[in-house]
Amino acid sequence: MATLEDTKIEDFSHTDEIHALPDIDSVIYQKANAVCSIGADAVSEEVKSLGGLETVAGSDVSMADGIYTIQAPIVIMDDSSFATYCEQIGVSSAENGSVVLNRIWDNINSNFRYKEYVPFLSENQDTMTLQNLEDAAATVEIPVLGFTKEPPVLREEYDNYALVQFVSLSTWKQIEKTIGNAEPDTYIRILSEKERTLTELSMIETELTNVLGHDISFEVENRVQEKIDNDAMLNGYKLIIGALCVLLAFIGIANVFSNTLGFIRQRKREFARYMSIGMTPEGMRKMFWIEALVIAGRPVLITLPITVVFVWLMITASYLNPMEFLAVAPIVPILLFIVALFGFVALAYYLGGKKILKCDLVEALRTDYMG
Template structure:
């Protein structure tokens, strides 16, 4: 009997059945997509770690013999043990260990160390790999939680889907309260009513769950391909390969089924608890517990606005999910676009635009003092380039108070500008002195550029200090630091102030050489030649280990040309030095690709929230058709025209779609204003590149889909016989 009733109801109530179908499909689709993306992200992370750091879980270092490997392999939980040839030397062996059950690695490794007679300090754990399996050091108070965060997000979305789909089922089931009240009055038990409702859900949801799961897998594959395309060309990155485990599919199906069953069980349980009298008395219409006037809508749209406002208040609980989803999606989308726009402006200010005429290719020559570098001529001879070879060091200098410029004094003194960055003692200031050591020919060219004679031993002083009183960090203005009357400057060793050397001052300048360097705000930068550095390096010390080669392309500065320069540098130096080479144009491409990837991921989350909200609007609109038929039948009985009813629907759609916009735009404006103020950006810079078009498109999409949902619902209501709707229990 119940089987026949369920089949009959499904056939005669297609709109209600459709909302259940859509809810189940969306649930399975989103869960399949999220599970697939999570699994692929997790698998990619593991493969990357294994490729870069090796496939080991525990590592032990000691001076034991190689037969220690044999002893380790006989531990019950040890899967493999092998000597790491790259890290081992003639005296010390490094053994990499893998376990069958890696979750006991933090208990097993100390036992192995004890067995071999080495201290616990000789034990190392592959924490980055273990953390991907959610295995953390029990002694670590702050373990990495990135993957745990993604898993928590997955669970949160699953719970959200339960709440969203619950609304769809609640709408469908609540429309049948009167029917089940009659059944209950003639002997139907609450258990029979629940079984009837759940078997309907099972029949309606089976195919949508399977279909949604398979489409989710396809979308996962497509998303990975899109990410690979966007990230194509990023140096050092390997393409993600789509992988899918059967267990992921099983989990997706189980979670989808569980989600749908919970969503259906909640309203079914509530419905089955109603007494027959309560159910029969249910008039099956939208009801307001307390009537409040919708003053704004009434003033704007008249009687129709008042009626639309009452209908929206009656549906407040059912529409809560759609309102929240649409608001969060639009807020997240606009904040994301504004954040990345502001971030791009800031990055261009501080990096790409700032250094676009300073360097095109940068080579870091590892562990090489500049005085030992012997390829200056080959580097400078590269066709169509301007190059500088340099190294950096640190020192301090004691500067007498009378040497501070009058401009600094007029601004309140060095203490007012620099605060604690400069220390004072007696009549001197101790100032940090970064040293830039340039190859002789580059230093001579720089001296010629600023009008200083490069002859003799000495330094050029970058004589400037940031005027923090009259300018901000975004648009810095500088004033002279020293009076420029000193012919010499004392440079002190950073570790021992008593170790110092006096260096002649060849000249003062406020124009640094064209390098990819950013200097401190309250320091006295010194530019030296290699010849001068050789004479003072034993006293000053504190030189960085690496040397740098800055190459500026004087031709077309295309990526092809810069790649050619990279290749030429590599051919000259790779046989003798370890190099790291950067390409400015390639870095810009990589940076844009990463930003596009971030936008894609966050945009997809926002689109997901928007789709959830829109799906909820469709579900409520189609599900409430029966109840709205009774409502509009009353309106027609007092003389309302079909056009008036359409107007009510249009007002409701306007409010549902417009509320997220009205909430979001002021929040976005405040966010942008705060970010611009905090970063001292010129507001016109943001306005000239503000993401207005995508925001307008997103708004239009929200309005379009909500309007479509109401159009379908209103069309179905208006073409039926509203008088019959007051008498029939089926929607037809």
């Protein structure tokens, strides 16, 4: 991706050189803002079945005298790229006009995470009336070359309730003075038509930079490299958080060993009393095991239900498919942590119990009575 700052698409003089770069698919485009007017009868039957455009789009559309006023963002593509796009969707680009992105988000039957679209218009319109955002009297009627549900492959997100217009540069030159409101920057989207290494992608970036020269202020972004860098940062965050969790776990484990091994004398007297009332060493071992299970199991039994409830609430609030979460959830690390928790607690109690059972409990009880 290249962003040409403060550059109009009609002023960009390197279009042919960009398209001539080998084994790439490139699109040069600029964006503008407008609104369009359509009659109530132009809305598709699918939208009407959902309760009407007001129910679906709410305040994003307005209506007066049976005419809807709707946002109509304009994507201005260079003529060559526009012709290629029209060919891909089976629309003739021989005449000037626009391709309308004819879809609207069905927010009644789908959520924002898994959007489903229905046709916006009935596709009976031959023309579209575009209006200047700042001057309601400045309108232009533009032929509709075709309707599509598939936008061109650009790095763009489109409003859920807008009628996006894709036009060629030639068409834009005819309506520019009336519509205006073009954004200041022009964009270049370049896709490799074959598999390439990062080194080869960097070479494309260098070629693009050489074409643009020094007379234009621009910024180039290698999106593949950006993704690799982003993944590396996320892995770094995971490593830091994992290290913090391990540190907290070791602190907890050290506390268990400290409490278990630090009170050997006190435990000796305690079990000496138990022995005096008939408890056997086997009984003391069972008591140690029960204590170890309580010490290790209590935090697990408390935190697991809370974690499950919290995760369920977050999944519900974000409309995430639970299976998608489970596919990447750290279930194995959690299980390993729980096993390690039980293992270290059992080890601490094993070492402490071994010391207690090896000592002279009768002598410890006598010393306790003498004290």
